[in-house]
Each structure stands twice: as C-alpha cells, then as structure tokens.
Amino acid sequence: MVEKKNSSTEQKILEAAMLEFIEKGMAGARMQEIANRAGINKALLHYYYRSKDKLFGVVFRQVFHAIAPKFSTIFQSEEDLFDKIRHFVSEYISLIHSTPHIPVFVLHELSSNPGRLSESFMDISINFDRLKQQIDEAVEGGRIKPIVPEDLIINIISLCIFPIIARPIIMPVLYEDNPDQYNQMIERRKTQAAEFIINAIKS
Amino acid sequence: MVEKKNSSTEQKILEAAMLEFIEKGMAGARMQEIANRAGINKALLHYYYRSKDKLFGVVFRQVFHAIAPKFSTIFQSEEDLFDKIRHFVSEYISLIHSTPHIPVFVLHELSSNPGRLSESFMDISINFDRLKQQIDEAVEGGRIKPIVPEDLIINIISLCIFPIIARPIIMPVLYEDNPDQYNQMIERRKTQAAEFIINAIKS
C-alpha cells in the first residue's frame, strides 16, 4: 500500500507499450508515443522499465504467451481427433482474428533478431505429444491416410493463421477491398477449414 | 555512355537496400548500413535516390513484384486443375523458400503502413479468373466437393507460405532446432501439400 498508483500506472504503460510495439515493431516504436498512449510522462517509462529494450522484452514475452499456449490447452485434451481439429480450428481462428497483428509482429521481430528472443519460447515447451500420439494411432488404425504428425500440425496452424495475417493482400486482391466479404470468409473458415483438413486425411 | 559506373552503382545500391530493408524493415534499416553493404558512400544514396523513403518505395515495389506475379503465370495456364495445383505448390514453395524473409517483410510493412503502400498491387491485378472458373467447373461436374473458389485459393497459398515464414517458431518447437529436419519437411511439402489439398477436395 506504500505506492498508490504504482500498479495501475505500470499496467497502463504495459498496455500502451503493447499497442505501440505491435503496431510499429521494436525499431519503429517511440517511447514518447508510448507515454502519450499511457497518458503519462516519458520519464516514467524509464522509472518503471529501465530502457526501451527491457520494456520491449516484457512486451514480447507477454504477447507471445498470449497466442502460443492455446496450442497445449486444446491439443492435450482427450477429445476424438476429428473433434479436436474442429474445436481447435474454430477457437484458434477466433483468437487470432481478435488480435490479428500479433503473429506478424512476432515473426518480424524473430526475423530481425535471430537468437536474441529465442528464450521466449524456451519456457513454453508446447506439448504436442498427445496430439501426435492420436495422429499416429489414427494412421495405424487405418482411420486416416498416412501422414507425418508434424506435417499435419503445420497444415492445421497454417490454415488458421495465414488467412488472417495476409488480410492486407487478400482483401484488395480477392474481395475488391470489401471488408464484409473478407469477414464472411473468416467466419466461414471457422467450420470449413476443419472439414477441409478432415477430408484431406480421412481414409 | 555519359555516365560510366552509373548503372552499376545504382544497381549495387538497390541490391544492398533490398537486403537491409528486408532484414530490418523500413524503420530499422540504416542508410549508413546500406552504403556499407554497397561499398560506397552514404551521400551517393541521396544522389541516386532522393531520400530513404523513395529508396524504400523502389525496393518495396520490386520485392513485392518478385513474389506476387508468379500467381498469374501458373494459375492462368490450361493445365488440368489437379496438375495445376501440384505444379503451383511445388514451384511456389521453392520460390518462397529461396527468399524466405520477403513475405514477413511485406506483411509487416503493409501492417505498419495502412494505405500508403496500397498502390503497389494496384498495377499487378493478379488474375485468378481462369483458376476460379476451373474450380467452379470441377464443382459443377462433381469432380470435387463444393467449395468457394476464393477459399480454396487461400488454402493453397496458406499451405505454401506459412510453413516457411514460421520457421523461427517451427524449428525450435517441432524439430529441436535441427535445420535438417526442418528442411526435409519443406522438401516433403513440395509434393505432399498438393496431395493433401487434392484429397481434401476430390469427391
């Protein structure tokens, strides 16, 4: 109780920093703009977080965790394989669609900063074991066509994320810049993408 | 013939600028570093291209054109639908794999710069008409399951590009940072991804 507005201010800074970093990236973000968004002074940023680098580190870790752990949660469940795919695709498209800029932000920073941010997913250790096991069993049982489990997982995630991060290209090229048509496509995918995958693998 | 090294220097600058911009993005790129890479002086950059902004504009347009027009070339051909998919997937994965940082660069810049770069694909006008027509015909003829042509196109492209741009995450998470395993997966995809798609749609 010693610091009244401490926790609140610290939180406001973090939220402002997320918006700024996600939108502009580490190199394009400005400490002044973060301060403006948080409604406080620039010097306070350095009081709570020592430097731009430190602040970015906190933001990146938090942002990455916000979209990565969802894998484990659903993939580890004991649902039937096909239902698990349906479930995951629907949930994950919704999640990514609600924060569509995060994946490109993460990929861009990992690209520009090879190595430096690697620890960010060291501690995540996403667990695909149960899903891989299910896929192997389904292959051996003849329920689905032979496929390398990792390949199928990559296909599933690709079909969820890419249509959302590629919106700036898809919308003008395929939908004449009509946002409604684009959003309808995304809605449709929440069920159709899973059926596409299931058709692709079932024997 | 008035300017001896003109064309050569201008070209060296452009190539150096591509490397720098693709790696660091517009905000992170440094004119000094571009000059270093080109083996010339910083002032020369401004002699040939007026400003960082102009130089970036030239680079972005050229980079975007390098990966976008491939769509039309293959998609417009008169191959059978299934063979066209096989053909495109193989060619496009090879192309993207050879310059894996371009898609994230393009998406990041389009994200940070909503509107400003829109003209870049105004003049491209990728032509999906023939492919869409083929898909519609295959649906009506009962050769493939009902699907919206745009949805199938998005699926195809997603399965080609995402596994490559997500390498910084896929390699540590799925392959324990082993590049060989990752590269084998990409090689496998050149044929397997097309079969995955064809299985998904064929009746």
Add this chain to the structure above:
DNA sequence: GTCTATAAGGTGATAGAC
C-alpha cells in the same frame, strides 16, 4: 511517483571540393 529540462548520441540529408 511524477514532472520538466537537458544531456548525449545517432540519423537522414545537404554543401561543396575533387
């Protein structure tokens, strides 16, 4: 904890000699 003022260094761009 929060502010104003300012230091210290980097960056895009130009002037002018060769």
Add this chain to the structure above:
DNA sequence: GTCTATCACCTTATAGAC
C-alpha cells in the same frame, strides 16, 4: 559521379525539482 564534412533534427536516457 564520388567523396568528406557538417547541419538540423530526432530519440533515448538521465538529473533534479516537487
């Protein structure tokens, strides 16, 4: 065409008052 030297501005970070 190509270089060196330099300007003007912007950005991170800190000092110090309240």
